[in-house]
Amino acid sequence: MFLRPQIRPFFRFTAAVAVVSFLAACGGQVEDTRPGQPVKTRQTAFKELLRSFEPMGVMLRENRYDADKFVAMTATLMSKRDAPWSHFGPDTNYPPTKATLRVWSEPEKFEQARLAFFTASDEFKAAVDSKDKAAVERTYKAVYDACQNCHKPFKER
Ligand code: HEC
16 A cells, blocks of 8 residues: 555656657657758648648537638638648658658649649638638538548548
8 A cells, every 4th residue: 555656656657658659659750851851841831731720620610600710810821821832842752751652643633632722722711701601611611622632642641
């Protein structure tokens, strides 16, 4: 019985270390060491896209649509949407990328998917500016589908 207070903190510490090493082993273990870090740069750009986009989906799902907040958040989304693409240069298909070979073998399809995303986000922005909730919901879904339609062929799960 008297041992427990000593053992417990030790186990807690060990468990914490184990979790940290597990995360280190699974996520982002390969460093992008190339000049300009094209893979890391585009991945960061996509994460920022997600960070500006996803919270609006949560707000819609939880019935917390706020027209003015959406205008501000969509401005951020629009300012981030150009960032990833110039970093898909030739010869940038290397670890830790999650892009599939098809990005480079089917460049016209990749470009089509990119343009579809631009069209969808233009329509979303117009809906957000109109502050018409039903249109915002519909076009948000269309942007979401445009992300997915590109990820299916062009990004590893
Ligand atoms: C035209 C294609 C295309 C569109 C459109 C697209 N993505 Fe991606 N996305 C990719 C590719 C390719 C990768 C993999 C990049 C890499 O690892 O080199 C990726 C990666 C990501 C990642 C992972 C980043 C990482 O560090 O692993 C996130 C998050 C992401 N995209 C979010 C989004 C969101 C959100 C949208 C829409 C708002 C979107 N993407 C639209 C092609 C696209």
